[in-house]
Amino acid sequence: xxxxxxxxxxxxxxxxxxxxxxxxxxxxxxxxxxxxxxxxxxxxxxxxxxxxxxxxxxxxxxxxxxxxxxxxxxxxxxxxxxx
Amino acid sequence: xxxxxxxxxxxxxxxxxxxxxxxxxxxxxxxxxxxxxxxxxxxxxxxxxxxxxxxxxxxxxxxxxxxxxxxxxxxxxxxxxxxxxxxxxxxxxxxxxxxxxxxxxxxxxxxxxxxxxxxxxxxxxxxxxxxxxxxxxxxxxxxxxxxxxx
Numbered sequence: 517x518x519x520x521x522x523x524x525x526x527x528x529x530x531x532x533x534x535x536x537x538x539x540x541x542x543x544x545x546x547x548x549x550x551x552x553x554x555x556x557x558x559x560x561x562x563x564x565x566x567x568x569x570x571x572x573x574x575x576x577x578x579x580x581x582x583x584x585x586x587x588x589x590x591x592x593x594x595x596x597x598x599x
Numbered sequence: 600x601x602x603x604x605x606x607x608x609x610x611x612x613x614x615x616x617x618x619x620x621x622x623x624x625x626x627x628x629x630x631x632x633x634x635x636x637x638x639x640x641x642x643x644x645x646x647x648x649x650x651x652x653x654x655x656x657x658x659x660x661x662x663x664x665x666x667x668x669x670x671x672x673x674x675x676x677x678x679x680x681x682x683x684x685x686x687x688x689x690x691x692x693x694x695x696x697x698x699x700x701x702x703x704x705x706x707x708x709x710x711x712x713x714x715x716x717x718x719x720x721x722x723x724x725x726x727x728x729x730x731x732x733x734x735x736x737x738x739x740x741x742x743x744x745x746x747x748x749x
Contacts, residue, residue: 525720526731575653595734598719
């Protein structure tokens with residue numbers, strides 16, 4: 517499947533992209549993160565500490581165990597600081 | 600019940616007047632305004648990044664949750680994004696109810712939830728450089744107090 521993967525705040529800066537289309541067979545968010553980490557050092561650095569990363573699948577907050585079947589968009593970002 | 604996400608500033612007085620225009624059933628109207636602090640004069644730049652596709656949905660979900668917990672007659676959330684300056688308005692929430700307890704509690708609930716659940720990220724620039732504002736344990740603690748019933 518092809519996923520739109522988006523990065524925000526320091527993840528965007530560290531990876532150097534706002535988003536990209538990713539061709540993957542990852543079954544869960546955690547598997548997708550493992551695939552991205554294996555690509556290049558900048559991904560490995562961005563995903564080094566997953567306690568500092570939040571994830572949304574199709575614009576809903578999810579955890580690393582969330583399944584990706586049927587998903588279209590996955591976003592990675594730090595804990596939110598609105599308000 | 601309304602949510603707006605915008606780059607432009609807002610007029611707090613006009614927004615509050617709009618909420619109660621043409622009705623006389625509201626007994627209490629509470630508002631909160633978040634402002635850009637100048638960090639003792641050190642702040643030289645401030646930017647709010649957001650996730651457009653998710654932002655309005657997340658804010659609307661929080662607002663719907665507040666409406667389910669308290670008897671609100673009206674509510675409004677406005678959150679800005681983009682480059683702001685020290686002293687600028689960042690966001691506002693307003694809640695209207697027959698009595699003040701519900702309006703105060705719902706406004707606090709909205710603030711606690713949108714701080715940690717709405718996809719916004721603040722970046723502050725000072726002479727020392729630019730840094731993303733980090734979420735605090737206090738933010739999560741503020742959220743946790745609402746679990747298990749309002």
